Amino acid sequence: MTCYLGVQTGNLINLWLGVQIPWWLISGLMIVIVGLLGYRHIELSAKVLGVVLVLEVITVITIDVGVLASGRELTLIPFSPTEALSGVPGLGLLFAFLGFFGFEATAVFRNEAKDPERTIPRATYIAVFFIGALYFVSSWLVIVGLDGRSAIMASRANPDHVMIELASNVVAPILGDIVQVLVVTSMFACMLSFHNIVTRYLFTLGQRGVLPAALGRVHPTHRAPSTASRWVTTITAIVVFGSAVLQLDPVVQIYTWYSGAGAVGVIWMMALTSFAVLAFGRRHRNDASKAASAWVITASALGGIGLLLVFFLSIGNLPELVGGSLSAIIWGVVLIGVFVGGCFLPGRVNTKSEKVA
Secondary structure (H helix, E strand, O other), rough: HHHHHHHHHHHHHHHHHHHOOOOOHHHHHHHHHHHHHHHOOOOHHHHHHHHHHHHHHHHHHHHHHHHHHOOOOOOOHHHHHHOOOOOOOOHHHHHHHOOOOOHHHHHHHHHHOOOOHHHHHHHHHHHHHHHHHHHHHHHHHHHHOOOOHHHHHHHHOOOHHHHHHHHHOOOOOHHHHHHHHHHHHHHHHHHHHHHHHHHHHHHHHHOOOOOHHHHHHOOOOOOOOOOHHHHHHHHHHHHHHHHHHOOHHHHHHHHHHHHHHHHHHHHHHHHHHHHHHHHHHHHHHHHHHHHHHHHHHHHHHHHHHHHHHHHHHHOOOOOHHOOOOHHHHHHHHHHHHHHHHHHHHOOOOOOOOOOOO
């Protein structure tokens, strides 16, 4: 994401100002900005993400309304089983699943919540429902706006600007310019969100003794997991600039390889989490929570089975995700090595763990 952000920002600067800036230089600047935001209290990052998210949602809904007002036929072609199963449906389903990555952020930021027992479940359900509804309606209306069967041809012919042209046609040319800017800001928001989520993972693992205890410390002033944030910034910088030195293509190779391999890892992690919930519920079940436990166990079991299906689906499509069979084998070995290495790490609860403010 960081490298792709550098490319898209560079393209926007070149389009508007006629100046070409190396993608790695822009990515480096973004790493610094995200690192500074992540180092401080989550409230600052939340304000930045909140503003960007609101602008993006307003723009997407504006395009949806523009399509409806344009008088185009509300085709039902996207709902046809024949169309849904054409091409490479497995890869399409996997990318649809990738669109929901990050929903677990509600639980990751548990330490910052005032009433996590009540707000975390509520926020999770609202987020999944809202994201699903917005994706469903907007995807359909984009296809409608591109005249149904012509949507595939239009996307293939001009994948980078198809949404910009649609926004310009159904609303106004200025909205196309706004969409160009929001593509960059949305990538920055994703980068900042991923940084904060990974930081909280390291923070929790540090507090539980799986990783060095220093990662589980809270900054005395900002009351944020600043040490973990610094490590995420450092590792990100090493990966980005190391890839730049190797002269890897920022989109075709870096973004595709890393995101494809990362997707497989995250799906496997979510599947394990679902089954871990089952094991935890079996050990701590009591009469007072039998009804709730039955619902949680059922949902976790179904979720775990579904995630395993998506995991095997992603394994089958890994060569397409990472650019070939050889790359798939290499990344498979890397992921297995990381997983096996993690199994041998110690795990203990730090009773003196600090709470993020």
